[in-house]
Amino acid sequence: MADSIVLVSGGMDSAVTAAIAASVGTAAFLHINYGQRTEARELKSFNAIADHFCIRERLVVDITYLKKIGGSALTDTSIDVPDGDLGRQDVPLTYVPFRNANFLSIAVSWAEVIAAKNIYIGAVEEDSSGYPDCREAFFTAFEKAANLGKRPGADIKIATPLIHMRKAEIVRKGLELKAPLHLTWSCYRDETLACGECDSCLLRLRGFHEAGAIDPIPYRQKATL
Amino acid sequence: MADSIVLVSGGMDSAVTAAIAASVGTAAFLHINYGQRTEARELKSFNAIADHFCIRERLVVDITYLKKIGGSALTDTSIDVPDGDLGRQDVPLTYVPFRNANFLSIAVSWAEVIAAKNIYIGAVEEDSSGYPDCREAFFTAFEKAANLGKRPGADIKIATPLIHMRKAEIVRKGLELKAPLHLTWSCYRDETLACGECDSCLLRLRGFHEAGAIDPIPYRQKATL
Numbered sequence: 001m002a003d004s005i006v007l008v009s010g011g012m013d014s015a016v017t018a019a020i021a022a023s024v025g026t027a028a029f030l031h032i033n034y035g036q037r038t039e040a041r042e043l044k045s046f047n048a049i050a051d052h053f054c055i056r057e058r059l060v061v062d063i064t065y066l067k068k069i070g071g072s073a074l075t076d077t078s079i080d081v082p083d084g085d086l087g088r089q090d091v092p093l094t095y096v097p098f099r100n101a102n103f104l105s106i107a108v109s110w111a112e113v114i115a116a117k118n119i120y121i122g123a124v125e126e127d128s129s130g131y132p133d134c135r136e137a138f139f140t141a142f143e144k145a146a147n148l149g150k151r152p153g154a155d156i157k158i159a160t161p162l163i164h165m166r167k168a169e170i171v172r173k174g175l176e177l178k179a180p181l182h183l184t185w186s187c188y189r190d191e192t193l194a195c196g197e198c199d200s201c202l203l204r205l206r207g208f209h210e211a212g213a214i215d216p217i218p219y220r221q222k223a224t225l
Numbered sequence: 226m227a228d229s230i231v232l233v234s235g236g237m238d239s240a241v242t243a244a245i246a247a248s249v250g251t252a253a254f255l256h257i258n259y260g261q262r263t264e265a266r267e268l269k270s271f272n273a274i275a276d277h278f279c280i281r282e283r284l285v286v287d288i289t290y291l292k293k294i295g296g297s298a299l300t301d302t303s304i305d306v307p308d309g310d311l312g313r314q315d316v317p318l319t320y321v322p323f324r325n326a327n328f329l330s331i332a333v334s335w336a337e338v339i340a341a342k343n344i345y346i347g348a349v350e351e352d353s354s355g356y357p358d359c360r361e362a363f364f365t366a367f368e369k370a371a372n373l374g375k376r377p378g379a380d381i382k383i384a385t386p387l388i389h390m391r392k393a394e395i396v397r398k399g400l401e402l403k404a405p406l407h408l409t410w411s412c413y414r415d416e417t418l419a420c421g422e423c424d425s426c427l428l429r430l431r432g433f434h435e436a437g438a439i440d441p442i443p444y445r446q447k448a449t450l
Contacts, residue, residue, distance in 0.1 A: 065284075071334075105326040112323060113296035138370060
């Protein structure tokens with residue numbers, strides 16, 4: 001039985017989070033298909049990252065009801081993924097309503113069955129796209145709800161080791177822990193060459209640039225930073 | 226747009242909750258298939274109850290990953306549904322790990338998109354099977370997490386109008402509001418004739434008995450109460 005469940009989307013943040021979890025104990029990996037545009041590419045990254053860490057306990061869950069519910073450019077193909085705008089103050093079109101609570105609920109259900117004590121999620125609050133379900137206050141409140149709603153016994157901890165990191169720090173942490181950044185995928189739009197223009201690409205490229213490192217994945221074009 | 230989303234399993238408690246929600250505003254109904262044994266029968270009840278209340282906004286969601294995760298007699302057919310034991314103190318085998326958080330997360334995602342202000346769930350804490358995710362403290366904590374994790378704006382309320390009711394009071398409230406109790410299904414085991422022996426049947430039958438009313442659904446046998 002694993003000590004921890006790690007939510008692994010296949011993106012850079014989740015790979016670094018997985019490296020952190022794997023450095024302190026045994027891990028089970030959870031990947032969630034919520035009907036996002038780039039799911040096939042993300043699942044490929046998930047399996048490659050899980051192979052890298054020799055993870056035996058893997059769970060891939062389908063919650064494509066989030067596509068049916070809609071309300072996001074990531075799940076509704078009639079809404080274009082906008083070019084990135086890292087100065088924006090409002091909630092972006094790529095926000096998937098209350099997605100992380102859906103993810104964490106699944107993780108807690110699984111944790112109850114496999115007796116995992118920690119749930120790792122690579123959410124980033126400060127240097128991020130401004131998603132409300134990436135705020136530390138939400139995770140703290142959800143952890144409390146989880147421990148009141150699950151079977152009595154040892155508390156579950158929701159671990160968010162990247163929550164206050166800037167992207168450059170995440171890149172540096174990933175390089176330090178030898179996280180397989182070359183296996184990750186972050187682009188919201190495309191699956192062969194990263195677009196280099198969406199919020200997720202811009203944040204990632206800026207992180208590598210500020211860390212003085214080269215992003216190992218292929219881009220169609222790279223924004224001037 | 227509906228004021229409220231009501232989680233409607235198709236059971237008696239959800240039908241009474243729906244009647245309460247419908248008595249104070251407009252409602253959208255949400256039904257969730259989590260791979261439980263009696264889903265086909267429950268879905269039939271859901272649609273019949275929604276027809277009764279003339280509900281246009283209906284969402285049926287599939288989260289059969291809870292069957293893959295297992296850990297419950299309701300989703301794992303290798304674990305028999307035990308005969309009811311209403312005096313039991315521990316968490317019963319029919320507990321589906323952290324199920325209600327999965328339900329509520331879906332409801333909050335949908336509420337964000339359709340701008341519903343309330344989420345009704347017919348959970349019962351006191352006269353119930355002892356599921357940890359039916360405790361009022363859990364719902365209060367989840368509501369707080371929801372309002373910290375969702376898009377900024379008016380708060381969402383998690384309404385649990387039955388939480389402190391005994392089953393007999395629920396029956397009386399249903400009769401008073403003319404809830405369609407004849408359309409509901411509560412049995413954990415069977416889909417044609419209710420078994421009359423599982424926890425859910427025992428609780429329901431005791432409720433009708435104590436309310437001095439006749440349960441209108443067909444039973445294979447009725448426990449002596």
